[in-house]
Amino acid sequence: MAKMTPSEALVETLVAEGITNMFGIVGSAYMDPLDLFPAAGIRFISVAHEQAAAHAADGYARVTGCPQTCIAQNGPGAANFISAITAAFWAHSPVIAITPETGSMGIGTGGFQELDQMPWFERCTKYQVRVNRPERMAELARRCFYLAKLLCGPAQLNIPRDFFYGDIQCEIYKSGDVKFGGGTEEQIKKAASMLAGARHPVILAGGGVSMAGAIEETKALAEFLTAPVVNTYLHNDTFPAGHELAVGPIGYCGSKAAMRVIAKADVILALGTRLGPFGTLPQYDMDYWPKAAKLIQVDIDGTQLGISKKIDLGIAADAKECAAQLIKALRSLDNKRQKDGKRLSDIAKEKGVWNDELNSWSSSTNKLMHPRRFIKELTDAMPAGSIVSTDIGNNSSICNSYLKFTGPRQHISALSWGNCGFAYGAAMGAKMGAPGTPVFALQGDGAYGISGLSEVMTAVRENIPVIAVVFNNHEWGAEKKNQIDFFKSRFVGADLLTNPDYAQIARDMGAVGYKVENYADVKDVVHEAVKCGKPVVINAVIEGGEKVLAEPFRRDAFRPAVRYLDKYRHLSEV
Ligand SMILES: Cc1ncc(C[n+]2csc(CCOP(=O)(O)OP(=O)(O)O)c2C)c(N)n1
Ligand SMILES: [Mg+2]
Numbered sequence: 001m002a003k004m005t006p007s008e009a010l011v012e013t014l015v016a017e018g019i020t021n022m023f024g025i026v027g028s029a030y031m032d033p034l035d036l037f038p039a040a041g042i043r044f045i046s047v048a049h050e051q052a053a054a055h056a057a058d059g060y061a062r063v064t065g066c067p068q069t070c071i072a073q074n075g076p077g078a079a080n081f082i083s084a085i086t087a088a089f090w091a092h093s094p095v096i097a098i099t100p101e102t103g104s105m106g107i108g109t110g111g112f113q114e115l116d117q118m119p120w121f122e123r124c125t126k127y128q129v130r131v132n133r134p135e136r137m138a139e140l141a142r143r144c145f146y147l148a149k150l151l152c153g154p155a156q157l158n159i160p161r162d163f164f165y166g167d168i169q170c171e172i173y174k175s176g177d178v179k180f181g182g183g184t185e186e187q188i189k190k191a192a193s194m195l196a197g198a199r200h201p202v203i204l205a206g207g208g209v210s211m212a213g214a215i216e217e218t219k220a221l222a223e224f225l226t227a228p229v230v231n232t233y234l235h236n237d238t239f240p241a242g243h244e245l246a247v248g249p250i251g252y253c254g255s256k257a258a259m260r261v262i263a264k265a266d267v268i269l270a271l272g273t274r275l276g277p278f279g280t281l282p283q284y285d286m287d288y289w290p291k292a293a294k295l296i297q298v299d300i301d302g303t304q305l306g307i308s309k310k311i312d313l314g315i316a317a318d319a320k321e322c323a324a325q326l327i328k329a330l331r332s333l334d335n336k337r338q339k340d341g342k343r344l345s346d347i348a349k350e351k352g353v354w355n356d357e358l359n360s361w362s363s364s365t366n367k368l369m370h371p372r373r374f375i376k377e378l379t380d381a382m383p384a385g386s387i388v389s390t391d392i393g394n395n396s397s398i399c400n401s402y403l404k405f406t407g408p409r410q411h412i413s414a415l416s417w418g419n420c421g422f423a424y425g426a427a428m429g430a431k432m433g434a435p436g437t438p439v440f441a442l443q444g445d446g447a448y449g450i451s452g453l454s455e456v457m458t459a460v461r462e463n464i465p466v467i468a469v470v471f472n473n474h475e476w477g478a479e480k481k482n483q484i485d486f487f488k489s490r491f492v493g494a495d496l497l498t499n500p501d502y503a504q505i506a507r508d509m510g511a512v513g514y515k516v517e518n519y520a521d522v523k524d525v526v527h528e529a530v531k532c533g534k535p536v537v538i539n540a541v542i543e544g545g546e547k548v549l550a551e552p553f554r555r556d557a558f559r560p561a562v563r564y565l566d567k568y569r570h571l572s573e574v
Contacts, residue, residue, distance in 0.1 A: 001171050006131075007033040007164045009138040010098075011040045012172040017145045019069055021045055021060065021432055023053035027073025029100035029113075032164040034071075045432075045462050047425070048454040050077050054084030055425030055451070056432070057095045063387060063409045063433035065211065067094035067148045074101045074161060075113030079120065084425065085154050086124040087417040090276075092207065092301075094148035097121065097156045101130075104160035117158050126153035134163040138170045146175035152211075152300060180212075180300050182321035190313055191269070191296050192329035198267035198294075200343075201227040204250070205238035207415075208272020208300055208319040210408035215239065217323035218271060224330055226340035227269075228347050230258040233279030234390070234400065237411035238272070241404035244344060247351060250288070251279040253400040253550055257354035259288035261347065266290070269326075270297045272319030274304035276416045281556055298322045358401055369519060369542045371395050371471065375402050377519050378469060378540075381526035386438040387412060387430050391423035393444035394478040395471035395542070398550050421450030427466040428459055438530045441468045445496055446476040453505070459535035460510040467529045467536045470502045473544030481549040486558045488573070489546070506537035515539045 004012070010033050014022070022037060023045045037044050047053045050072045057068040072078045078099040088095040099121070101107070102114045121128050127147035129140045137159070144155035183191070195201050203225075209218050215238070222229045222245045229239040233251025240246060248255025250262060262268065268290070275297060280289050294312045297305050302316030315322055330337075364370030375395065379402040382388070388403055389412040390396045405411055412430050414422035420443075427441035443452055448470045459466055471477075480494035503513030512534050514525045529536040542548075552558075563572040 001169045003167060004170055005032075005164070006134040006137040006166060006168055007036060009168060009170045009172065010141055010164070011036040011042070013138045013141040014042060014069065015040050016172050016174045017142070018066060022069050022071055023047055023056045023429070024071040025050055025053065025073065025077060027077055027100070029074045029161040030071055030098070030164065045458070047458045049451060050080035051084045051421065051451050052425030052428065052455045052458065054081045054095060054097060055087065055422055056429030058084065058088040058091065058093045059389060059412050059426030059429030060433040061088070061093045061095055061429070062091065062412050062426075063430045065409070067096055067145050068429065069096045069098060071098040071100070073113065074099065074117070075115045078117050079115060082120060082124060083417075083419050085121065087414055087419055087422055088154045089124045089126070090417045091415050092152040092211065093154065094152065095154040096144050096148055097125070097154060099156055099158045100161045101158055102160065103162040105162065107160065121156040124154065125156045126151035128156035128158065130158040131160065131163050134166045135168045135170070137163065137168070138172055142173070142175045146178070149175070149178040180318035180321065182325045183298070183315040183317045187313065187315045188322075188325045188329050191315065192326055192333055194267050194294055194296060194313065195225060195269060195326070196330055196333050198225075200264045201225045201267045201269065202262050202265035203227050203229045204232060204262065204268055204270045204273060205229050205235070206232040206271060206273020206319075207235045207238065208298075209238040210235065212272060212300075212318050212320040213408060214272065214320035214323050215408055217320055217327060219243065220327045221269075221323050221330070224327060224337060226343045228261045228343075230262050232273050233276065234413040234415050235411060236400065236403045237405035237408055240406050242406065245347065247347060249400055250283070251400070252281070252283060252553060253397040254283060255354055255401060256284055256286070256357065257350040259283060259286050260350050263288040263290055265293045267294045268296065270295060271323060272298060272300070274299055274301065275308050277308040278416055280308070284551070366543065369517065369540070371398055371473065371542045371548050373519055374522065374540055374542050375399055377522035378526065379403055381523040382440060383438050383530060386410070386440060387434055389413065389423045389427035389430055389439065389441045391443035391447040392418045392420050392478070393447050393471070394481060394549050395444050395473065396423070396442055396447070397478070397553070399442055420444070420447035421452065423447065424452035424455050424466070424468055427468070428455065428464045431464050431466045439466050441466055443468070443470060444477060445470055445472045445474065445499055448502070453502070456506055456509050456511050456535060456537060465533050465535050467538065469538045469540055472499055472502065472539055472541050474499055475544045477544050477549050478553060480544070481552045482558065484546050484549070485552055485555075486573070487561060490571070502537055502539035511535040511537055513537050513539065515541065517541045
């Protein structure tokens with residue numbers, strides 16, 4: 001025990017937990033601990049909007065696997081965290097949102113910047129606590145770290161602002177390490193026998209494979225079974241794309257090869273995935289999910305088993321532990337199993353057919369760049385091993401069929417929260433977590449305006465050399481596509497006709513800017529961007545509209561427009 005102030009207790013706990021960076025916007029509510037950051041070795045990254053602070057902490061946590069932190073002024077600052085913390089929630093990302101609040105004597109009086117911050121964060125965190133006495137600062141901060149690791153998601157540390165002051169006695173130590181286990185003997189035996197007896201076993205590798213570092217085990221399992229490996233939606237990094245058994249992602253704008261291959265499965269091992277319902281919807285008019293297949297689902301969070309699909313076996317386990325157990329069990333069942341050459345050639349054939357089709361979609365020679373040709377040139381030019389953060393939008397989604405990764409923790413995406421404005425902030429955090437790796441942020445012009453454009457100033461001020469690519473199609477394309485398909489091209493709020501030159505604005509902000517209008521320039525620009533070591537913005541001027549937009553996100557959720565009132569009858573589609 002030592003005498004210290006609660007501010008010191010908080011900062012020392014952060015240090016004990018390995019925090020070296022804190023994302024946020026300066027605020028009076030936490031100025032007392034903020035004053036200690038430099039001496040504690042914590043770099044404060046000052047962003048333009050708190051949303052980006054939380055996305056950055058999330059991106060940082062996703063590439064490193066370690067909890068990360070963001071902090072904001074009470075009230076409006078904390079409220080600005082909400083969307084980004086929800087993205088982290090659905091990404092199972094251990095972000096700790098530190099939210100100072102109104103002083104304890106003012107709570108409930110409607111003073112300045114008062115917000116009841118606990119209910120605001122209730123549904124987007126795995127754990128939240130209000131420091132109820134200054135003496136408990138270190139204990140409750142430590143608890144947030146532990147539970148963010150244990151429950152795989154965000155935690156909120158809510159601190160009445162007067163509780164930073166005073167004298168307390170306190171012991172500082174790090175929260176316990178968390179180790180997740182495997183399945184029971186019986187579960188593993190059953191899963192192994194289901195997989196060993198399958199005619200067409202398929203492994204569906206979810207985010208848990210990447211997070212648990214289970215790629216080697218998944219590879220061993222796939223190779224033993226000669227089972228193709230399909231990635232879940234927006235998790236293209238859960239199996240190396242270059243492997244002969246890799247067939248790519250299912251889900252929106254994914255790989256038709258993956259969909260055709262999983263359609264043939266009689267047993268699916270869904271490893272490290274909650275099987276989010278959006279990720280298995282029909283795509284390209286293919287209702288590919290094999291309803292008769294036996295399904296083994298492995299997820300670290302037992303509450304997620306069987307939520308969206310009927311399962312034959314659910315195992316609440318760590319993907320790495322479980323895959324290792326399975327490979328051992330399978331080898332003991334049959335240690336002479338040979339590669340299945342026929343299945344390998346079938347996989348190669350499916351991949352070939354899909355690659356040819358995708359290439360034919362990506363071979364436009366139109367002068368105004370076709371998005372698919374541009375995205376193909378772009379993804380081909382990115383150095384192997386790059387980290388790519390992707391936003392939500394039509395072009396960001398088109399990237400799903402082109403993005404290929406060599407290892408885990410490389411595909412950082414908005415996932416099922418699906419918020420426009422994710423990519424740039426997350427990329428900043430990812431770059432700080434992996435400074436030696438090129439980090440790209442891919443987003444549409446609309447999403448870039450939500451959170452991106454203004455954060456270029458953050459990247460410049462803080463010297464975070466992310467490479468942003470803005471798909472500049474002068475429209476909110478993904479939503480425009482819905483108006484094309486379901487509202488006879490009556491566009492309301494879908495155009496962005498007066499976009500500026502994002503490259504010039506980037507230069508004005510002190511970054512490097514490139515305006516790209518020709519396919520032939522893409523490769524050189526990407527290589528220069530990687531080499532220059534500065535924040536870069538690539539304004540990619542591409543075609544938009546009906547001819548080039550990919551299918552809509554939610555064909556499943558629309559109904560024909562019905563209007564009964566005379567005033568609106570001309571808008572009726574039935
Ligand atoms: C924060 C937020 N607001 C609105 C939406 C609805 N939305 C989904 S995609 C999209 C259009 C994105 O446009 P842009 O970023 O320009 O990308 P594009 O589709 O043109 O490639 C919108 C508005 C959303 N997902 N998130
Ligand atoms: Mg757009």
